[in-house]
Amino acid sequence: MSSSTVLPVEEVLEDGSTAFDVDGTAEVLERVATPNRSNARTLLLNRPKALNALSTSMCKRVFERVSRFDESDLVSAVIMRSTTPKAFCAGGDVRKVALACRNGLFEEALDFFRHEYHMDYLLGSLKTTKQISFIEGICMGGGAGISVHGSYRVASESTVFAMPECNIGLIPDIGASYFLPRLPKQIGRYLALTGARLNGAAAVAAGVATHYVPTSLLDGLERRLSEVINTREFEPKTVTLALEECTEAVAPIGNYPNIENIESCFGKDTVEEILEELEKLKANGGEALEFAEEAIDSMTKANPVSLKLALEAQKRGSQSTLRECFEMEFALVANLVTQSGGGDFYEGIRAALIDKDRNPKWSLKSISDVEEIDSYFQLPAGVDELFS
Numbered sequence: 146m147s148s149s150t151v152l153p154v155e156e157v158l159e160d161g162s163t164a165f166d167v168d169g170t171a172e173v174l175e176r177v178a179t180p181n182r183s184n185a186r187t188l189l190l191n192r193p194k195a196l197n198a199l200s201t202s203m204c205k206r207v208f209e210r211v212s213r214f215d216e217s218d219l220v221s222a223v224i225m226r227s228t229t230p231k232a233f234c235a236g237g238d239v240r241k242v243a244l245a246c247r248n249g250l251f252e253e254a255l256d257f258f259r260h261e262y263h264m265d266y267l268l269g270s271l272k273t274t275k276q277i278s279f280i281e282g283i284c285m286g287g288g289a290g291i292s293v294h295g296s297y298r299v300a301s302e303s304t305v306f307a308m309p310e311c312n313i314g315l316i317p318d319i320g321a322s323y324f325l326p327r328l329p330k331q332i333g334r335y336l337a338l339t340g341a342r343l344n345g346a347a348a349v350a351a352g353v354a355t356h357y358v359p360t361s362l363l364d365g366l367e368r369r370l371s372e373v374i375n376t377r378e379f380e381p382k383t384v385t386l387a388l389e390e391c392t393e394a395v396a397p398i399g400n401y402p403n404i405e406n407i408e409s410c411f412g413k414d415t416v417e418e419i420l421e422e423l424e425k426l427k428a429n430g431g432e433a434l435e436f437a438e439e440a441i442d443s444m445t446k447a448n449p450v451s452l453k454l455a456l457e458a459q460k461r462g463s464q465s466t467l468r469e470c471f472e473m474e475f476a477l478v479a480n481l482v483t484q485s486g487g488g489d490f491y492e493g494i495r496a497a498l499i500d501k502d503r504n505p506k507w508s509l510k511s512i513s514d515v516e517e518i519d520s521y522f523q524l525p526a527g528v529d530e531l532f533s
Contacts, residue, residue, distance in 0.1 A: 321337065
């Protein structure tokens with residue numbers, strides 16, 4: 146055995162269960178929920194103090210393990226969970242990435258996004274292995290990337306889903322330009338441009354999640370899935386039945402407040418027109434007043450360039466493949482983060498996570514100041530293609 150070989154280390158979790166750290170980082174753990182032979186494996190995100198913010202090493206780890214699962218005769222499903230009920234995954238470790246950009250370490254920053262997107266694309270293009278995600282607690286940005294591309298996405302009463310990237314000088318990425326425009330009633334645009342949050346029931350109704358299961362039943366559901374997924378040939382009906390044993394019904398999307406206003410306002414063709422419709426709604430007052438005010442406030446505080454890019458990315462993404470969407474998003478992010486000193490990206494992170502003054506000073510003050518965005522969709526000179 147090589148002296149550099151890392152042996153699996155058993156970890157005892159807070160709930161008394163055990164899992165294995167097989168690469169020595171302890172950021173991603175692996176377990177089999179039942180002692181009998183099972184073709185399901187559980188990967189546990191394990192950075193609780195950071196709310197499971199994704200590091201480059203975590204992305205590499207998940208990619209490596211899931212790649213092996215997809216090629217193995219012993220695994221037909223991977224269950225993604227968190228070791229903390231507070232968060233499934235609060236996003237990428239953008240503070241670390243922004244500081245790298247601030248110091249001119251652009252290759253380090255781009256390396257994170259490459260590994261994150263490779264992981265996310267793998268999860269969305271598995272050949273034989275199916276992914277089942279338990280989205281407990283906070284799920285934002287990168288947390289969406291590690292869950293929404295899978296076949297089964299379980300939300301609960303603790304779920305908080307959001308895509309707040311425009312507030313930090315980025316754009317909703319991780320394949321968001323693919324899945325957001327495919328949500329009903331312009332919900333994708335609404336989430337991208339305002340950073341609005343969905344609870345578990347709303348996430349299911351909107352199509353972000355596929356099932357709603359109370360948190361008290363999730364441990365039992367993991368064990369049940371581990372029991373029924375016991376052959377290499379994946380049987381969707383068996384998994385669906387196991388999920389439905391625990392699933393509670395949610396109201397259809399048409400029953401949610403302001404859904405018609407979301408569809409009418411965010412169905413407009415430009416950011417300017419969307420804001421105009423929201424202003425009209427605000428002027429009319431009534432039950433939609435609070436909705437309009439909150440949406441306007443969120444959008445006027447966001448980075449104007451990010452808003453323009455996010456809307457255009459959804460338009461293009463609605464007609465693109467998942468792979469094409471990742472390639473497009475990588476070009477956008479590469480342009481945003483490689484600006485001198487980290488540009489608006491660093492400023493957004495400074496205001497939100499470093500100084501925490503919540504008062505970013507964007508390079509452009511308003512939507513009307515954004516003259517062109519087409520250049521952002523081309524990779525900067527010297528940056529390699531995502532899938533090169």
